[in-house]
Amino acid sequence: MVKFTLNGLEVEVEEGTTILEAARFFGFPIPTLCYNEALSPYGACRLCVVEIGEGPKAKLVSSCTYRVEEGLKVRTASERVIKARKMVIELLLASCPQSKIIQDLASAHDVRRQRFKQEYEDCILCGLCVRMCEEQMMAKAIGFRERGERRSIGTPFDIKSEECRLCGGCIYICPACQLRCTYTEPEEAICGGCANISVPCVEKEQFDDMMCYMEPCVACEIIDSEK
Amino acid sequence: MGPIPTEEEKPAGRQRVSKPGKEGGVGGICSTCNQAASCSYRLKNEGLVIWECDLYESYETPGVAKIAEKYEGKPGSVISILEEIQATYGYLPPDMLKELSEATDYSLVDVYGAATFYKSFSLKPRGKYLVSVCLGTACHVRGGPAVAKEFERRLGIRAGETTADKEFTLETVNCLGACALGPVVVVEGHYFPQVNPEKVERIIDRTREGLDKIEIEGDERIFPIEVSCPRCNHSLMDAGHLIDGYPSIRVTLSFGHTHGWLRMSSLYGSYNVESEYEIPKRTIVNFFCPYCHAELRAATACPECQAPMVPMIVHGGGIVLICSRRGCKGHMLDFDGANI
Numbered sequence: 368m369v370k371f372t373l374n375g376l377e378v379e380v381e382e383g384t385t386i387l388e389a390a391r392f393f394g395f396p397i398p399t400l401c402y403n404e405a406l407s408p409y410g411a412c413r414l415c416v417v418e419i420g421e422g423p424k425a426k427l428v429s430s431c432t433y434r435v436e437e438g439l440k441v442r443t444a445s446e447r448v449i450k451a452r453k454m455v456i457e458l459l460l461a462s463c464p465q466s467k468i469i470q471d472l473a474s475a476h477d478v479r480r481q482r483f484k485q486e487y488e489d490c491i492l493c494g495l496c497v498r499m500c501e502e503q504m505m506a507k508a509i510g511f512r513e514r515g516e517r518r519s520i521g522t523p524f525d526i527k528s529e530e531c532r533l534c535g536g537c538i539y540i541c542p543a544c545q546l547r548c549t550y551t552e553p554e555e556a557i558c559g560g561c562a563n564i565s566v567p568c569v570e571k572e573q574f575d576d577m578m579c580y581m582e583p584c585v586a587c588e589i590i591d592s593e594k
Numbered sequence: 595m596g597p598i599p600t601e602e603e604k605p606a607g608r609q610r611v612s613k614p615g616k617e618g619g620v621g622g623i624c625s626t627c628n629q630a631a632s633c634s635y636r637l638k639n640e641g642l643v644i645w646e647c648d649l650y651e652s653y654e655t656p657g658v659a660k661i662a663e664k665y666e667g668k669p670g671s672v673i674s675i676l677e678e679i680q681a682t683y684g685y686l687p688p689d690m691l692k693e694l695s696e697a698t699d700y701s702l703v704d705v706y707g708a709a710t711f712y713k714s715f716s717l718k719p720r721g722k723y724l725v726s727v728c729l730g731t732a733c734h735v736r737g738g739p740a741v742a743k744e745f746e747r748r749l750g751i752r753a754g755e756t757t758a759d760k761e762f763t764l765e766t767v768n769c770l771g772a773c774a775l776g777p778v779v780v781v782e783g784h785y786f787p788q789v790n791p792e793k794v795e796r797i798i799d800r801t802r803e804g805l806d807k808i809e810i811e812g813d814e815r816i817f818p819i820e821v822s823c824p825r826c827n828h829s830l831m832d833a834g835h836l837i838d839g840y841p842s843i844r845v846t847l848s849f850g851h852t853h854g855w856l857r858m859s860s861l862y863g864s865y866n867v868e869s870e871y872e873i874p875k876r877t878i879v880n881f882f883c884p885y886c887h888a889e890l891r892a893a894t895a896c897p898e899c900q901a902p903m904v905p906m907i908v909h910g911g912g913i914v915l916i917c918s919r920r921g922c923k924g925h926m927l928d929f930d931g932a933n934i
Contacts, residue, residue: 510703513710523706524688530701 371439386430386441387415395443398452398472400459400542401493402431406502411493412459414472416451418442427451453478462488468542489544490520496537506530509537656682658693665698672700672708676715685716713767721756721763723801725749726780730769733776737790741777742766744791748798762798818860821906821914826886830906832857838864843906845890846882849873855884862914865923873920878902881918891918898924 370379373393380389385408390397400412410432417430419441427447435441442448456476459469461483469491472478494511497520501507508531512519522528538544661678665671675698679690686709695702709715727742742764746752749762756763772778775787781801789797818840822829832844835857842857847869854870856879873879881890881904892905892915901919903926908914917924 507701507703510701510707511711512707523691523702528702530703 369435369437371435371437371441373441374443380435384435386417386419386428386433386435386439386443389435390417390430390441390443397430397443398476399431400468400472400491401495403495403498403540406495406498408432409494409498412491413455414452414459416448416455418445418448449476452476457481458483459491462486463491463543466491466543491543492518492520493542494520495540495542496520499536499540504532504534504536506532506534508532658690659697662694662697672698672705673712676705676709680715685719688717713765716763719756719760721760723762723782725762725764725797725801726767726770727753727764728768728770728772728776728778728780729766730773730776732773733769733778736776738777740791741779741789741794744794745779745798748794762801817862819862819914820860820909822909823883823886823888824890824905824907824913825883825888827907828883828885829909830883831860835868837866837868842868844884845904846884846887847873847879848882849877849879856881858916862927875921877920878918879920894926896922896924897926898922 368379369382369384370377371389372378373390374395376393378389378393380392384392387397387399387402387408397415397417400414401409402412402415408431410429413429415430416427417433418425419428419433419439420426421440425447430441430443453476456469456473456478457480459466460473460478460481463469464481464485465487492511497510500509508528509520509522512521512523522531658675658679661682662675665675672694675694676686679694680686683690691705691709692702694700695705709717725745727738727745729738729742742753745764749757749764751757751762751764753764753766770778770780770785772785772787775785777789779786779789779797781797786793786797820829820831820841821843822831830843830845831841833841835842835844837857837859838861840860843860844855844857847854847856852871856870856873857868859866878901882888883890890904890906892903894903894915895901896903896917896919899917899919899922901917901922901924903915903924904918906914906916908927913928915926915928
């Protein structure tokens with residue numbers, strides 16, 4: 368067992384536990400995007416950053432890949448952490464505004480502006496599909512290719528893979544292409560619909576078909592209360 | 595009306611015979627003649643690839659299975675295997691990546707990922723000479739882009755492409771770690787410092803002439819030596835034939851069915867040679883003393899390529915050992931047991 372301090376609370380967890388697992392166990396929420404319980408942690412999205420250490424030695428680490436150490440001091444929601452998290456969301460919005468998951472994260476974390484060059488990428492390189500394919504589907508049909516600006520995910524040589532069984536696991540888990548925001552092409556990076564109550568689903572007639580992952584969904588609560 | 599012109603007879607040039615399919619194909623730099631990709635290769639059992647070369651006898655190079663065998667059970671060896679394939683074939687043929695994934699535990703995704711991640715790996719056939727123009731920060735501000743553009747114009751290709759005659763491949767790199775020399779251009783390991791667009795033509799010409807013709811003046815590391823045969827102690831110097839302006843070292847050589855003379859530069863540090871017959875690259879050559887006809891062969895293997903070394907006695911004491919493989923620059927100078 369390892370003893371460490373989590374937001375000022377003395378806690379004890381089993382050796383080998385990551386900070387994220389421990390924090391969730393003790394009820395401290397840490398947002399994640401590229402993390403999935405069924406897959407190995409990858410630390411790609413940096414959304415789960417927490418602050419460890421004290422004073423000038425304090426630093427930000429990704430909690431999904433960092434294993435707890437004896438006497439570690441962890442803060443999951445310090446000012447620095449919140450600021451870094453907001454920046455990560457802002458950058459994610461800049462590259463992939465059509466993702467519902469990212470829009471919901473932006474709403475939930477009160478991100479109200481996006482100051483970077485707007486792009487409409489279909490991939491945020493979180494690696495969820497690559498890990499899904501390898502670890503759960505045992506296929507290894509897709510993987511990362513090239514590097515830097517040209518880094519992409521796909522099959523070798525961009526031809527149909529012999530390993531691929533068309534299971535669809537990669538599409539199922541993808542946060543960028545799985546759920547499109549109801550605003551298919553948001554004019555502005557931040558949809559904010561869910562947060563600002565003027566929810567797109569309210570204005571449309573059959574909002575029952577739409578998926579809203581806001582917890583709790585503001586619009587649904589209003590409608591429920593009106594009934 | 596004149597006679598209808600018959601179809602112009604084309605000169606009967608040698609036709610490129612393509613042997614597609616899994617057995618082999620055409621392409622890459624032939625490892626025998628090291629020239630254009632007109633030589634074909636086919637795969638043989640025991641993991642060997644046979645090259646049907648136009649200029650020389652057919653030649654065998656190790657195939658993927660043979661290369662991978664060496665690294666069996668060693669974790670993290672995919673890059674070493676890829677390096678070796680690239681060194682043998684000049685690039686990474688897609689078929690061989692697939693073969694590699696079948697021969698080892700690595701999946702094709704991993705192999706392809708590593709092959710595309712590193713810039714030194716190429717999935718396309720490369721030319722004989724690789725021209726790297728540095729566009730790192732220091733070279734960039736000193737005019738690297740203009741140099742790259744001039745290369746593109748002179749060679750008629752864009753960065754990342756290969757000329758149609760398979761002579762030059764042009765690439766831009768982000769830093770060569772020689773910022774003080776910037777803008778720097780590297781051609782096959784030869785550094786050209788402070789390049790400007792006017793110097794580009796000269797670099798291309800010098801590459802065509804042969805980069806091994808090094809400039810001797812002003813380089814203290816290069817000095818002439820006199821050698822003799824370790825068996826009969828007869829001097830091997832040939833004052834009647836100068837190389838690099840100094841008497842050359844004359845030996846008899848033999849490879850395959852070819853026997854002839856070889857004259858080497860006596861400058862320690864120069865690799866200039868003249869030979870009666872052209873020696874294919876990477877061939878291991880047998881050296882003989884022209885006077886006592888003893889084979890010059892040391893028990894030591896080349897530290898770089900494991901080929902046998904050739905010993906010669908240096909006047910004034912010591913033994914110089916040179917690698918017997920054409921193109922390998924492995925050498926040792928041994929003064930009373932102290933290696934230099």
